[in-house]
Amino acid sequence: xxxxxxxxxxxxxxxxxxxxxxxxxxxxxxxxxxxxxxxxxxxxxxxxxxxxxxxxxxxxxxxxxxxxxxxxxxxxxxxxxxxxxxxxxxxxxxxxxxxxxxxxxxxxxxxxxxxxxxxxxxxxxxxxxxxxxxxxxxxxxxxxxxxxxxxxxxxxxxxxxxxxxxxxxxxxxxxxxxxxxxxxxxxxxxxxxxxxxxxxxxxxxxxxxxxxxxxxxxxxxxxxxxxxxxxxxxxxxxxxxxxxxxxxxxxxxxxxxxxxxxxxxxxxxxxxxxxxxxxxxxxxxxxxxxxxxxxxxxxxxxxxxxxxxxxxxxxxxxxxxxxxxxxxxxxxxxxxxxxxxxxxxxxxxxxxxxxxxxxxxxxxxxxxxxxxxxxxxxxxxxxxxxxxxxxxxxxxxxxxxxxxxxxxxxxxxxxxxxxxxxxxxxxxxxxxxxxxxxxxxxxxxxxxxxxxxxxxxxxxxxxxxxxxxxxxxxxxxxxxxxxxxxxxxxxxxxxxxxxxxxxxxxxxxxxxxxxxxxxxxxxxxxxxxxxxxxxxxxxxxx
Amino acid sequence: xxxxxxxxxxxxxxxxxxxxxxxxxxxxxxxxxxxxxxxxxxxxxxxxxxxxxxxxxxxxxxxxxxxxxxxxxxxxxxxxxxxxxxxxxxxxxxxxxxxxxxxxxxxxxxxxxxxxxxxxxxxxxxxxxxxxxxxxxxxxxxxxxxxxxxxxxxxxxxxxxxxxxxxxxxxxxxxxxxxxxxxxxxxxxxxxxxxxxxxxxxxxxxxxxxxxxxxxxxxxxxxxxxxxxxxxxxxxxxxxxxxxxxxxxxxxxxxxxxxxxxxxxxxxxxxxxxxxxxxxxxxxxxxxxxxxxxxxxxxxxxxxxxxxxxxxxxxxxxxxxxxxxxxxxxxxx
Numbered sequence: 001x002x003x004x005x006x007x008x009x010x011x012x013x014x015x016x017x018x019x020x021x022x023x024x025x026x027x028x029x030x031x032x033x034x035x036x037x038x039x040x041x042x043x044x045x046x047x048x049x050x051x052x053x054x055x056x057x058x059x060x061x062x063x064x065x066x067x068x069x070x071x072x073x074x075x076x077x078x079x080x081x082x083x084x085x086x087x088x089x090x091x092x093x094x095x096x097x098x099x100x101x102x103x104x105x106x107x108x109x110x111x112x113x114x115x116x117x118x119x120x121x122x123x124x125x126x127x128x129x130x131x132x133x134x135x136x137x138x139x140x141x142x143x144x145x146x147x148x149x150x151x152x153x154x155x156x157x158x159x160x161x162x163x164x165x166x167x168x169x170x171x172x173x174x175x176x177x178x179x180x181x182x183x184x185x186x187x188x189x190x191x192x193x194x195x196x197x198x199x200x201x202x203x204x205x206x207x208x209x210x211x212x213x214x215x216x217x218x219x220x221x222x223x224x225x226x227x228x229x230x231x232x233x234x235x236x237x238x239x240x241x242x243x244x245x246x247x248x249x250x251x252x253x254x255x256x257x258x259x260x261x262x263x264x265x266x267x268x269x270x271x272x273x274x275x276x277x278x279x280x281x282x283x284x285x286x287x288x289x290x291x292x293x294x295x296x297x298x299x300x301x302x303x304x305x306x307x308x309x310x311x312x313x314x315x316x317x318x319x320x321x322x323x324x325x326x327x328x329x330x331x332x333x334x335x336x337x338x339x340x341x342x343x344x345x346x347x348x349x350x351x352x353x354x355x356x357x358x359x360x361x362x363x364x365x366x367x368x369x370x371x372x373x374x375x376x377x378x379x380x381x382x383x384x385x386x387x388x389x390x391x392x393x394x395x396x397x398x399x400x401x402x403x404x405x406x407x408x409x410x411x412x413x414x415x416x417x418x419x420x421x422x423x424x425x426x427x428x429x430x431x432x433x434x435x436x437x438x439x440x441x442x443x444x445x446x447x448x449x450x451x452x453x454x455x456x457x458x459x460x461x462x463x464x465x466x467x468x469x470x471x472x473x474x475x476x477x478x479x480x481x482x483x484x485x486x487x488x489x490x491x492x493x494x495x496x497x498x499x500x501x502x503x504x505x506x507x508x509x510x511x512x513x514x515x516x517x518x519x520x521x522x523x524x525x526x527x528x529x530x531x532x533x534x535x536x537x538x539x540x541x542x
Numbered sequence: 543x544x545x546x547x548x549x550x551x552x553x554x555x556x557x558x559x560x561x562x563x564x565x566x567x568x569x570x571x572x573x574x575x576x577x578x579x580x581x582x583x584x585x586x587x588x589x590x591x592x593x594x595x596x597x598x599x600x601x602x603x604x605x606x607x608x609x610x611x612x613x614x615x616x617x618x619x620x621x622x623x624x625x626x627x628x629x630x631x632x633x634x635x636x637x638x639x640x641x642x643x644x645x646x647x648x649x650x651x652x653x654x655x656x657x658x659x660x661x662x663x664x665x666x667x668x669x670x671x672x673x674x675x676x677x678x679x680x681x682x683x684x685x686x687x688x689x690x691x692x693x694x695x696x697x698x699x700x701x702x703x704x705x706x707x708x709x710x711x712x713x714x715x716x717x718x719x720x721x722x723x724x725x726x727x728x729x730x731x732x733x734x735x736x737x738x739x740x741x742x743x744x745x746x747x748x749x750x751x752x753x754x755x756x757x758x759x760x761x762x763x764x765x766x767x768x769x770x771x772x773x774x775x776x777x778x779x780x781x782x783x784x785x786x787x788x789x790x791x792x793x794x795x796x797x798x799x800x801x802x803x804x805x806x807x808x809x810x811x812x813x814x815x816x817x818x819x820x821x822x823x824x825x826x827x828x829x830x831x832x833x834x835x836x837x838x839x840x841x842x843x844x845x846x847x848x849x850x851x852x853x854x855x856x857x858x859x860x861x862x863x864x865x866x867x868x869x870x871x872x873x874x875x
Contacts, residue, residue, distance in 0.1 A: 050867065053874045117754045136754070138738045221703075221739030222873040237705035237741075238866070239611045407619050494601050512752075 009454070014357020014379055017350040021422055025389055028397025035400040036245035046246035050222075051230070055250055058226040061140060061215075062208035065147035070155050070201045072148075076300040077159030078189055079293030082285060086294075092301060093160075094534070096153035099304065101476065101530045102523060103483025104146070104213035105500045109507070109519040110307030111137065111146045111218065113314040118512075120310060138220030146214045146307075151204045153304050158203075162196035163189060181289045198261075206258055209251070210390040213485045213500075217507065227251040231392050232490060241400045248393050255388050308523075315520025318513040323521075332502040339417050339498060340481040344428075346421035347477035348470050351428035354379050355436040363444075383429065386422055394419050395487040412491035416498075420481040427480065428473030431533070435469035468536050475533035479526040499525075567597040568804040570793075571609055571622040574602040575744050575825075582820040589816040596804055605742030606708030606791075607632060613796070614639055623799030624808055626666070629708045630790045630852070631715060633663050634859030643800035651813040651831045654790050655850060663792035664809050666817065667827035670786035670847050671712045672762040672779035673699065680756040683780040687720050690782075691732045698737035699757035700746040704866055707742045708789065713759050714869055715858065716787035719851045725865070729872035739873070751777075762786060762845045767826045769840040778845075785849030791827065 080089065099107065114120050117136040125134040137145065166188060174184050212228045219225055225233070227247050234244040285293075323329055358379035365376060398415055402408055443461050447453065452461060485500040492501045499522050507515040568590075577583035577600040587598045603612045606627045613620050618641065628636055636642055644661045652658055654665045673690060675683045680697060684690040690699075702710030721728045737755045740746045750758035761779070768777045793812060795805040811817055813831040821829045822837050829837075 048867065048871070050870045050874055053871075057874075118752065136737065221736065222870050223733070223875070225874065233705065236615075237608070237611060237703070238863075239614050403615065403617065407616065409616065494603070511748075 010360040011357045013353035014360075017353040017357075018378065018383065021350070021383065021386060021425075024418060024422055025386065025394060027401060028389075028394040031397040031399075031401025032241075032245045032248055032393075035241040038242075044246075046234075046240075046243040051247065051250065054225050054227055054230050054247075055254065057140075057224060058209060058228075058251075059254070061143050061147070061224075061226065062205050062211075064140075065144055065151065065208040066201055066205045068144060068148050069151035069204050070197070072296070072300065073152050073155035073159055073200075074193055074197075075292075075296040076152070076156045077163060078185070078193070079296045080156070080160055081163040081189075082289075083293055083297075086297065092297065093157065095301075095304060095308075096157055097534070098308070098527060098530060099150045099153050101479040101483070101526050102150075102308075103485070103500055103526060104150070104211070105217060105485050105503055105507075106311060106483065106519045106523045106526075107146055107149055107307060108142075108214055108217040109314075109503075109516060110311040111142060111149065113310035113516065114306055115142070115145065120313075138218060139224040142218035142220070143211075143214055143224060146218060147208050147211065149303060149307050150214075151207060152300060155200050155204055156300065158200045159193055159196060162192050166192055181286060202258060202261065206255065206388065209255055209258065212390075212392060212489070216485075216489070217504070227254070228390055228392055231390075231396055235396055235399060236490060244396050244400070248396065251390060251393070252388075255390070311516070311519050311523055314513075314516040315523075318517025318520070320517050320520070323514060323517045328497075328502065329518075332497045332499045335496060336482055336498040336500075339413060339420070340478045342417040343420040343424065343481040344474045344478035346417065347424040347428045347481075348432070348474045350421065350425050351432050351473055352436070352466070352470065354383050354425075354429060355433040356440075358433070359437055359440050383425065387426055391419050391423050391484075391486040392490065394422075395490045399490060409491065409493045409495065412493065412496050415491055416484075416487045416496075417481075419487045420484050421477070423484075424477035424480045428477045431473035431476060432466070432469045435466060439465040472533045472536040475529045475536065479529040479533070482529070483522065483526055566802065566804055567599055568594075568623050568802060568808055569599045569601060569621055569799075570624040570626050570808070571601045571603050571613065571620075572626040573605050573609060574742070576600070576627060577602040578744075580824065582817075582824040585820040585824060586817055589820075590808060590811055593811060593816065594804060594807060598808075605702070605706050605710075605744075607704070607711055608706040608742070610636055611706075613641060617641070618797065620796055620798060622796050623802045623805045624793055624795050626793035626812075627708075628663065628792055628794070629712075630792065630855050631708065631711050631858045631862075633660060633792060633794075634855035635862065636794065637662055638859065641796055642794045643797045645795060645806065645809050647806055647810045647813075649813075653832075654830050655788060656790065656852065660792075663794040664812060665790050665792050665830040666812050667821045667825055667830050668788065668790040669761040669763050669827040670788055670845075670850065671709060671716060672760060672764070672782070672786055672845060673757050674750070674760040674764045674777055674779050675757045676750070676753070677776055677778055679753075683757075683778070684782070685780065686783040687716065688784070690735075690780075691728050693735065695734035697735065697757065698755040699732075699735050699759065700737050700749045700755045701739055701759045702743055702746050703739050703741050704869055707740075708791075709743050709746075709759055709761075710739075711862075712787050712789055714865060715853055716851060718865060719787065719853065720784045726868050726872050729869055730875060733873055733875070736873075761789075761827065762847065763822075763826045763828065763841070766822075766838070766840045766844060769843070770823060770838055781845040781847075783848070785851045786845075786847035788847075788850040788852045790830070 080086065080092070083089070086092075112119060115125070115137040116122065117134060119137075122134050128134070136142075170188055174188055179187070209226075210228055211226070212232070215224065215226045215229045216232070219229065227250055231244050231247045231251065234240045234247060358376055361376040361379060395415060399408055402411060439462065443465075447457050447461055482498075483500060484498075485504060488496070488498050488501050489504070492498070497505070499518065503515055503518040503522060506512075506518060572583070575581050583600050587600065590598050601622070603609045606629060609625060609627050610632050613622060613625055613636075616622075620641065625636075625642075642662050645664050646661075647664065649658060649664070652665055654668050658665060673684065684693050701713060704710040704714040717728055717732075718725045738749070740749065743760070746758050747760060747764075749755060750760075757780075765775075765778050768774050793809060795809065799805040815832055815834045818829040818831040818833045819835070821827055822833070822841065828841075
């Protein structure tokens with residue numbers, strides 16, 4: 001039996017964590033609404049032709065990005081699923097996990113290094129243009145390439161996860177009946193893929209609507225601006241909080257529409273960096289299908305590995321030793337690491353509190369044998385839905401709120417660490433919750449009968465089991481925070497420079513070689529963290 | 543003897559920070575190309591510190607217009623004593639913020655093409671906006687703003703965002719001065735020639751010299767840099783028949799900065815040769831005060847605008863938002 005006191009101690013931290021998140025988001029909205037109410041005329045005049053064009057472009061790029069990521073992902077996932085022994089399959093899947101944690105600014109560098117006017121492919125692409133040469137990749141095309149780089153591998157992995165839920169019996173039956181490629185696709189794979197599609201497409205769409213760094217660095221002017229970038233510009237360029245409020249409302253309305261559609265379709269909005277991919281028996285495939293599958297995989301591999309290879313190649317050309325020796329680099333590295341560690345600790349703590357609280361709530365409910373209550377759902381998917389609130393909006397809200405009472409640039413570090421922590425929390429929760437629930441199911445009764453609780457239980461029972469998943473969540477949250485250029489773009493200043501900010505600055509002053517070198521270093525840091533997270537996650541399962 | 547010299551050295555070490563503290567610090571916010579190692583910043587810092595025996599601290603904040611946004615965001619609590627790098631297109635708005643205090647210095651040394659009556663802001667240099675082009679890739683440069691707007695869209699130009707940079711705002715007002723009510727349509731036409739819009743001047747000029755575009759929005763004085771520092775005639779400014787828009791760059795002290803006696807001292811120093819000598823060949827603009835030696839002869843070979851265009855600060859302040867919105871609307875279509 002779970003004593004009432006134990007119930008309280010386990011649920012209290014979760015409530016505190018939720019309250020903190022609520023204050024963070026609520027405060028931001030309060031700030032924006034208060035500012036909007038101060039001068040409504042400005043907010044109303046923001047609903048002009050420009051804003052609707054920006055909103056239209058936001059939807060256009062998100063829609064196209066989703067289409068270009070999800071449709072090919074169907075083919076790639078199916079190809080990977082039908083070729084369990086494809087050469088380098090494990091490596092490809094591992095590679096496909098990298099973009100999710102790769103900082104957007106690093107990806108933007110990679111895309112530019114490939115397709116920019118001075119990029120690797122520029123001489124070839126220039127042959128297609130008679131006058132003035134290759135116009136470069138600024139604008140919609142650059143944004144799309146970068147978004148596909150991020151989302152095609154993510155969608156592929158999620159579709160593959162869905163395909164792996166097909167029971168082995170069905171496959172056996174299919175081969176006994178001598179089903180061809182098209183029949184097995186129609187009868188077995190398509191129903192599964194179709195069921196998974198709305199959720200995956202929705203997730204990709206949402207990630208593209210809130211994409212900030214890619215649009216900022218590859219947009220190249222007002223013609224290719226999204227709401228997320230326009231909010232940032234309204235504050236940092238125009239110093240027009242009312243306009244920022246109006247743009248924020250527009251963006252939230254659009255995002256909410258998508259999210260409501262998502263929840264209706266039962267989507268999973270967090271995504272996963274570490275999927276278990278089970279092996280399956282080989283199939284007898286025709287040569288046409290074999291070729292098509294191989295081509296799909298290779299094309300996707302090129303799309304994902306291309307920018308990464310370009311990052312490495314152009315990064316190695318930079319004067320890395322000088323860069324590593326620079327005082328500015330050291331300061332940015334230390335700032336980044338401190339912020340990332342703070343943010344990851346906070347993310348892991350919040351995630352743990354929520355996992356514990358959800359477990360306690362669900363246990364109490366199961367004894368009462370009812371449906372999952374509101375509180376349980378809030379601890380679970382409710383907390384994950386912070387992802388629909390763009391970090392720029394939280395930053396913007398606190399920015400206008402605190403502007404009157406404090407030096408916004410002085411509280412910047414707290415803001416950056418907190419917002420990043422909350423944004424990384426859903427991913428940390430995904431890493432921690434399964435292990436927490438398994439361990440709790442195993443140990444709860446024993447601990448209660450022995451009377452082990454509080455600090456002793458934490459030290460002797462929970463910590464040894466949860467150490468690894470916590471570290472996984474921590475490493476992943478740290479990678480996400482390390483690469484962030486959303487909140488820091490708003491709050492960053494000469495006094496607070498992180499690595500992505502430094503990289504953006506160098507890129508802005510066209511010190512391209514330096515920027516490429518920094519991109520390589522930043523990419524390596526995040527990759528290391530992801531490999532650590534992956535390794536810790538793997539060990540857990542054996 | 544050894545002991546005494548050791549003692550002296552120790553005393554000097556202890557005294558050094560105390561001395562610096564007693565003399566004070568002056569914080570100057572400015573745009574990034576001013577403080578970069580090849581900009582006027584290092585030279586100015588050395589000259590002023592030698593004169594005042596204090597610590598002059600430059601804080602780079604992107605570009606000119608971004609500078610004003612930053613100070614407005616920080617409000618009364620800003621750490622800036624001096625803001626250096628606004629221009630006459632921003633002074634009315636800067637004054638309206640109430641964040642700036644009268645300079646209270648003698649203007650006898652100030653030399654600019656226009657009558658100077660402002661009591662808050664002090665000019666430190668001026669120049670004319672121009673389209674600078676690469677003679678190796680562009681054989682027939684536009685001879686007027688209208689030719690630029692109507693020209694071959696495949697010949698690209700890099701411009702700057704009027705919301706963050708003073709040249710970007712300058713071009714906006716230039717187009718407004720020439721096209722008036724038709725400015726919106728002119729921008730829609732010009733948009734096809736724009737490779738990209740960068741937040742600041744440094745980014746644009748970097749793109750241009752890297753060969754990404756054959757034209758860039760800069761100054762009539764920019765070719766002087768290439769002639770003097772790089773000994774090349776490759777980059778030239780196009781002379782426009784409608785005239786060129788004038789930029790007068792200014793500095794002012796903040797209300798906070800007025801409490802620091804070094805602020806007025808710096809503004810006075812700024813109009814003299816200690817500061818002005820650095821301007822022509824590091825900031826690549828015309829000095830707005832006396833220099834110790836005449837300008838390099840290369841400056842005589844630059845484009846001399848037939849007419850200089852300049853809207854009044856009040857006119858700009860009154861219409862800036864509407865005109866920027868017009869620009870945004872045209873550029874986003």
